[in-house]
Amino acid sequence: MEQGQKPHLITYGTYVLVWLSLISLTLLTVTISGVDYGRIALFIALVIAFVKSVLVVSYFMHIKFDEAIFKFFILVALVTLASIFILTSTDIFFR
Amino acid sequence: MNSNFAMMNNYLTYKSKPGILSWLLSTDHKRIGLLYLVSMVVFFWVAVTLGFLMKLEMLTPGKTIVDAQTYNTLFTLHGMIMIFLFIIPGIPAVFGNFFLPIQIGAHDVAFPRLNLLSWYLYIIGGLFAIVSLFLQGGPIDTGWTFYVPYSIRTTTNVILPLLGAFILGFSSILTGINFITTVHRLRAPGMTFFRMPLFVWALYATAWIQVVATPVVGITIVMVIVERVFHVGIFDPALGGDPILFQHLFWIYSHPAVYIMILPAMGVVSEIIPTFARRTIFGYKVIAFSSLSIALIGYFVWAHHMFTSGMSDTSRMVFSLLTFLVAVPSGVKVFNWVATLYKGSIELRAPLIYVMMFIFLFSIGGLTGLVLGSLSTDIHVTDTYFVVAHFHYVMFGGTAIILFAGLHYWFPKMFGKMYNEKVAIWATPLIFIGFNMLYFTMFILGYLGMPRRYWSYLPEYQTLHIISTVGSWILVAGLVLMFGNLIHALLKGKPAETNPWGGVTLEWTVPSPPPVENFEKIPVVENGPYDFSTINGETNGKN
Ligand code: HEM
């Protein structure tokens, strides 16, 4: 922990809880892959994956308790990624 | 700086470990910068030799010195080495490592060991590419762009050089992370963001591209390898894949990569011009922000490399428009540099002459980029020598020439020796004339329809090809003269003063060569980076 920043300890309990949620979300993905959701199947899988990454980033990578600038950095990366997807879709969906 | 401190070991003589290990295991950012410099110069000359052979082959139609397949591997290796091992790491790895910490008043980068690791990854990546040349199957022949489906079907060694590029990507990412952290965490007291030299701004913007864009090429490479090895249909249409998807992914990295190449060069220009015009830079903030906006817009133009690939009309129009936007911040910079020179007290020393050459050549490269960015003209000249000419004007005439300018500007500081300035200046007309003979003819050839990456051609193109080949000889002569002069200076040069040019950024306040820890005491910064008010009117700093 840096000085000037109030130390924030995450308890083992929280870590275990996050870990268990990750496992159950994985199980969920695997289970529903057997169900035919048609066009939105991919979307559902991605949403679950997104929730999982938020958990990892916030707790295991400590971003939830860190300075705002790190959140900003992550936002930059996410916005870039989103823009890349949108621009690529101008090709994929208009061919 | 007091002489007592200057007498202490400088970073070149200091010994931490026995023999060569004190270099190979050094975590000093300056030594790592030199490790990069030496390895890069070696790779550069290998690739120059390959290019020289290519031009020799093009002297006559049909076979001159090599057969078609050898020519394919020549242009692939030339491109791969120049792009991945020379121009992309280029200025950040050498001058960024050496001067970023000094210019912001720090003892080192934020993660010195990670910095050394980046160099090792760089070397390992290079070795992978080299080893692949001697294995069964023969050297890779896909072109540096590795387009599918050919790169999935060719029988040459594709996987090893691809892995090499993958590893080099990590080297680049680590350098980027290191620089971003260093800029945020290690600025000296008083060194606010808007007091940072513009070279630091440029490196900062570049570092962001390195971190955010490079993973894309890493993933793409892995997918090509997976497809080659396991025949999973990702890109190859015969397996149900989408080859245009590859081009998207490849250029999502490789277009921002051209800004990894050019932004640091623009930063160096913004250092050299104020020093030799003895005048603060015109439009400091505008230049700083244009670096950021180039980095940003640079992400959104990649598909201008794919106008004839068969992608949708909608996206062709969108990307053509965006491409025109990115020319704006580049233009802003050029005008600000020229405005800085205006009414300055200009001293035409060697580094500034290289910068002038840059402004001329880079402008031609940038403007022909607009010809390529318009849909209708691009269809005529795409995949011809016109494109080859365009990117040599921006990458060689832009980045590489500025790497040479930076070498002449910072050489006294890095090595504590002066080079013969007359010889350095005499090399410039050779380089300039050779360069334009070699590459301007390619604009004409391309316009007339000469396709790129062919080893032979119709007889009507021969005159221009001969001019171009002779140009390559003159250019190489100029480069030999320039490098020879610097090597001579290394061995026999007169000692350099602390501040031979009268520069005002922090590196000119420490001895040449700098002491191990850069600063005896971390400086406190009280004004902007290009404040000449204290130095003007004094004789201080002139030879
Ligand atoms: C005003 C700025 C620029 C514009 C508008 C521009 C535009 C373009 C376009 C449209 C192409 C594709 C041509 C085709 O394949 O038909 C192209 C190719 C290329 N440009 Fe630029 N460009 C610019 C600056 C740069 C810079 C600064 C660099 C590098 C330092 C660069 C490096 C390249 C390279 C390497 C290629 C060819 C890649 C290949 O196919 O092998 N360009 N440029």
Ligand SMILES: [Cu+2]
């Ligand atoms: Cu591009």
